[in-house]
Amino acid sequence: MPNPSLLILPGDGIGPEVMAEVRKVIDWFGTHRNLTFDVTEDLVGGCAYDKHGTPLTDETMAQAQRVDAVLLGAVGGPKYDDLDFSVKPERGLLRLRKEMDLFANLRPAQCFDALADFSSLKKDVVAGLDIVIVRELTSGIYFGEPRGIIEEGNERVGINTQRYTESEIERVCRSAFELAMRRGKKLCSMEKANVMESGVLWRQIATEVGKDYPDVELSHMYADNGAMQLVRNPKQFDVIVTDNLFGDLLSDAAAMLTGSLGMLPSASLGAPMENGRPKALYEPVHGSAPDIAGQGKANPIACILSFAMALRYSFDRGDDAMALEGAVEAVLAQGLRTADLLGEDGKDPVTTSEMGDAIVAAL
Ligand code: ATP
Ligand code: MG
Numbered sequence: 217m218p219n220p221s222l223l224i225l226p227g228d229g230i231g232p233e234v235m236a237e238v239r240k241v242i243d244w245f246g247t248h249r250n251l252t253f254d255v256t257e258d259l260v261g262g263c264a265y266d267k268h269g270t271p272l273t274d275e276t277m278a279q280a281q282r283v284d285a286v287l288l289g290a291v292g293g294p295k296y297d298d299l300d301f302s303v304k305p306e307r308g309l310l311r312l313r314k315e316m317d318l319f320a321n322l323r324p325a326q327c328f329d330a331l332a333d334f335s336s337l338k339k340d341v342v343a344g345l346d347i348v349i350v351r352e353l354t355s356g357i358y359f360g361e362p363r364g365i366i367e368e369g370n371e372r373v374g375i376n377t378q379r380y381t382e383s384e385i386e387r388v389c390r391s392a393f394e395l396a397m398r399r400g401k402k403l404c405s406m407e408k409a410n411v412m413e414s415g416v417l418w419r420q421i422a423t424e425v426g427k428d429y430p431d432v433e434l435s436h437m438y439a440d441n442g443a444m445q446l447v448r449n450p451k452q453f454d455v456i457v458t459d460n461l462f463g464d465l466l467s468d469a470a471a472m473l474t475g476s477l478g479m480l481p482s483a484s485l486g487a488p489m490e491n492g493r494p495k496a497l498y499e500p501v502h503g504s505a506p507d508i509a510g511q512g513k514a515n516p517i518a519c520i521l522s523f524a525m526a527l528r529y530s531f532d533r534g535d536d537a538m539a540l541e542g543a544v545e546a547v548l549a550q551g552l553r554t555a556d557l558l559g560e561d562g563k564d565p566v567t568t569s570e571m572g573d574a575i576v577a578a579l
Contacts, residue, residue, distance in 0.1 A: 220531050221283040222253040225260040225276070228296075228305060229504025230514035230568075231289025237516035237572025238287065238523050244576050245527075249536060256283070258314070261291025261305035261504075265439065271308030280312055282487075284529035286497040287523060288312075313353065316495045318484035318577040319384070320391035322464065322525070323501065325450070325470040325480075326541075330548035334557065335476040337447065342473050347453045348399070349470055350392040351463025354486060355384045356414075358460050366523040380414045380459065385421040390459035391485055391494070393429040398534075400454035404435045406442040406462055418459065439466065446470055448469035477502040478515030478556040483529055496530045498522040508555075512567040515554040517544055520575060543578035547571070 224244075226235035226496060244252040258264075258276045265271050271291070280286050285296065291305040301307075312318075327335060327345035336340040360377030367373075389405070396403040402494035405422040419436055424433040437445065439462040445452065450473055458466060471480050486495035500518030508514055521544065528537040548557075552574050555565040566574070 219252050219254045220285075222255050222526070223276075223279050223283045223286045224255055225286065225288045226257070227260050227289040227291040227504065228262040228293050229290055229506050229509040230278065230502075231261075231291070231504055233509070233512070233514050233568050234500065234516040234519040235287075235289045237568060237575070238519050240572050240576050241520055241523060241579070244579050248579070251531075251533065251536065260288065260308045262293055264295045264308060265296065265299065265303055269303070271303055271305050272311050277311065277315060281314060281495075282496075284491070284496075285526045286312065286316075287519075287526060288497060288499040289519060290500065290502065293506045293509070312497060313484060316484075316497060317354065318486045318495065318497055319352060319354045319396065320388050320485045320494075321351040321434045321467075322348055322483040322485065322529075323351065323467040323470065323480070324348045324396065324482075324521075324525070325467075325473050325505045326521075327474045327562050328479075328545050328548050330508075330545070330551075331479070331557065336472050341448075342450065345450055345473060347450060347470065348395060348455050349463060349467045350388065350395065350455060350457040351467055352380075352384065352388040352458070352460045353463075354460075356460035357381055364414045378412060378414045378459075378461070380417060382417065382421055383544045385418050386425055387487070389422045389425040389457055390428075392455055393425060393432055396432045396455040397429060398528075401431055402433045402435075402454035404437055404442070404453055404456050406439040406456060406458040406466065407435050407478050408438050408440065409436070410438055414459070420421065422457070442466060442468060446473070471501065476515065476556045478518055478554060479521070480518050481525050483522070483525045485529065493530050493532070496526065498526045498530075509577050512569065513565070514555050516568050516572050517554075517575075520544065520572070539579065540575075546578040547574040550574070 226232040332343040357378040360379035377398035407418040524537040524540040527533040
């Protein structure tokens with residue numbers, strides 16, 4: 217068996233800083249778990265533009281298509297604000313998502329006990345929370361035609377179209393059911409079938425796909441109620457599947473259940489490859505955080521947990537993913553905090569690399 221392959225794209229800002237800590241974790245798995253990756257590292261975003269005049273070269277794109285998984289840090293920064301739209305750092309990431317056809321965006325909201333006080337909600341509402349929102353990422357109102365601003369009579373009209381094909385709904389629902397099978401076997405599909413045709417179709421297709429997954433308990437909820445339930449009692453959910461727009465809103469709301477941006481991983485999955493695993497890109501939810509870049513202040517946990525997701529979903533190493541998540545839990549329980557995990561008057565934060573070292577030590 218060849219080693220599993222990984223393309224690492226640290227990117228800009230704090231991306232390289234947090235990725236350096238992930239590299240320590242990867243090395244640990246190589247030494248102690250007999251899990252050695254064929255790692256290639258390359259440029260994406262502003263740093264790729266600086267070197268090649270494009271935020272993502274064709275060679276890097278081709279490599280992303282070849283590997284078992286891509287791990288990305290963050291792209292962008294003020295240095296690139298005035299660049300032409302076509303070469304903006306973010307375009308590198310968008311090209312990856314588009315050409316790899318990553319239609320299912322997984323955003324876990326997991327509350328580590330040690331941080332339950334840090335949530336914007338009451339401790340008992342979030343302690344032990346562990347849910348995943350699956351957001352459709354490649355279609356819906358962000359892409360539907362017709363769109364634009366038109367003249368109508370003597371005023372302008374802004375138009376967007378919510379449009380979903382059967383196959384687009386089917387594939388993302390299937391990803392969500394597969395995920396639910398590996399977890400608590402509970403899936404809640406959210407739309408607004410009461411007022412939207414796309415919602416009516418969504419509900420039908422989700423129900424049909426569900427017939428292939430009799431072990432998963434499927435429920436349906438209007439997305440507005442879903443938003444309310446997410447802040448009222450989020451632990452009633454296991455996996456949530458929803459469209460692009462609702463997923464955008466719901467996953468941001470869910471994110472704040474758990475505290476800092478510096479804690480949140482994500483995975484974007486596409487169709488299964490020859491080995492049966494989905495095409496996949498893993499990245500922290502946060503951006504390049506130019507305000508703290510280069511100062512050793514960045515929290516590496518979001519990126520480290522993104523690698524844990526890779527272990528689970530791309531490399532079938534669920535036990536190792538759990539060990540890594542356990543190590544994160546352990547260092548938090550020891551009281552280690554990067555600056556973002558301390559309140560206004562927080563004292564004695566650890567640095568990015570101290571946090572990474574502690575997690576490796578806990579492993
Ligand atoms: P983007 O447009 O790329 O999403 P953004 O401006 O929305 O970027 P971030 O770059 O994620 O947002 O930064 C938002 C705030 O959160 C900043 O103040 C940043 O310092 C902080 N932040 C983001 N990621 C981390 C992290 N890993 N550790 C500590 N603080 C972080
Ligand atoms: Mg942002």
